[in-house]
Amino acid sequence: MMKREHWGSRLGFILAAAGSAVGLGNIWKFPYMAGENGGGAFLLIYLALVFTIGLSVMLAEMVLGRMAEKNAIGAFAKLKGGAWPLIGFCGVAAAFIILSFYSVVAGWTISYMVKSVTGALAIEDPDQLGSLFGGFISDPVSPLIYHAIFMVLTVFVVLSGVGAGIERASKILMPALFALLLVLIVRSVTLPGAEAGITFLLSPDFSKVTWTTVSDALSQAFFSLSLGMGAMITYGSYLSKKENIASSAGWVTLLDTMVAVMSGLLILPAVFAFGFDPSAGPGLTFITLPAVFAQMPFGSFFAFLFFLLLAIAALTSAVSILEVVVAYFVDDRGISRKSASITVGVIIFLMGIPSSLSLGIMGDFTIFGMGFFDLMDFVSSKLLLPIGGLFISLFVGWVVWGKAKEDIALHNGIVPFWINAWGIIVKFIAPVAIAFILLKGLGVL
Ligand code: TRP
Secondary structure (H helix, E strand, O other): OOOOOOOOOHHHHHHHHHHHHOOHHHHHHHHHHHHHOOEHHHHHHHHHHHHHHHHHHHHHHHHHHHHHOOOHHHHHHHHOOOOOHHHHHHHHHHHHHHHHHHHHHHHHHHHHHHHHHHOOOOOOOHHHHHHHHHHHHOOOOHHHHHHHHHHHHHHHHHHOOHHHHHHHHHHHHHHHHHHHHHHHHHHHHOOOOOHHHHHHHHOEOHHHOOHHHHHHHHHHHHHHOOOOOOHHHHHHOOOOOOOOHHHHHHHHHHHHHHHHHHHHHHHHHHHHHOOOOOOOHHHHOOOHHHHHHHOOOOHHHHHHHHHHHHHHHHHHHHHHHHHHHHHHHHHHOOOOHHHHHHHHHHHHHHHHHHHHHOOOOOOOOOEOOEOHHHHHHHHHHHHHHHHHHHHHHHHHHHHOHHHHHHHHOOOOOOOOOOHHHHHHHHHHHHHHHHHHHHHHHOOOO
8 A cells, every 4th residue: 555645844734734724714704703793702702612622623633634544534434434434424525515615705706806906896885896796796607717717726736636736835825825914904903993893803792692603603613623524634644643733733723713813803993994884794805895995095906915815715725625525535436636636626616506606596596595505504514514523522532532642642652731631522522512502503402
């Protein structure tokens, strides 16, 4: 058997995993979710969930991958078998679903990069920008072209391999992303009137908090940290035994959370400074922000940088989603990386078509009262990811706990002092809390 490929360096792995985590979830979704759910209150709940359940499941996934040196399905098959690989199958299914609509939104960001260059976005009136956005996403053709372009880029990175594709792209794109983020934050917080946005994000309004807020914060945490689907199992499977895996998990969690908070600091101050509504929902980044940019000096330039930032963040995330599927076909089905990447890429592109059309000509077609796009989002982030996280915790806590403890200590032979705290979380707290929040959020309890 061929030796499994390893990441070229510790930094390479951290950047690739952070690249997976940092994505549209942080920059597009987090600020509007905070905006809709009481600002600081949402932030506090989110942080509490990220650094307990999120960090623990992150470590659990990475350890599973490294122990098995296998993809999300193969890892469970190798370590235990039985019905356990079903968790991996759900993860692979979730990968198809998530990437299909994720790539549609990522395509919008590329189109908005183009629009900012051509001057099409230099409009100050948010109503007009609203119609522009509505007109664009409901168009039957144009968003599909950008969806295709984005999928081609994603496939290209994945078929180039783990080191030469994923790691190399992350090492170039992630520093670029941090630089862009810093430039844009400085621009945003120095606008006159920006303090109101900062105060909003940092001061909690608990009157807006319900069980739905908590369950939204949990699904957001899973989505943002790329958990519950086997992405971190897959990336962990390329880790060498010499790596301090717990510290890497900590770094990835921290970087992801920093970027979410920083995106809040980029978007909310600008929105407040120009007197817009922070709870504008998904349109916040595509409607409100262009209006903000249009009112600043060199606005088109900053708009371009912003949509470039979104596109880069989306690309490194999409790559990790596709890699979950490709790693399975390469490891367990003997298909070459190249054929697997291209074939799966085409299928996911096709699956994205109804998502995109559901925002336009297919708008009247609903399932359980949801359009296709919303349904895909709901099934994956509200159901598959939390359920995946629940069973991954149980598996690590109860089925392979002894081996997992050893694996964590491999790099220096010392079992860390917090190991039992982690044990309690993966054995009891995470499964119970996830199940409870899930059922509460669905209105079952
Ligand atoms: N975390 C990414 C974001 O915030 C999306 C993502 C990448 C993801 N890989 C994933 C979500 C795996 C769930 C599972 O945009």
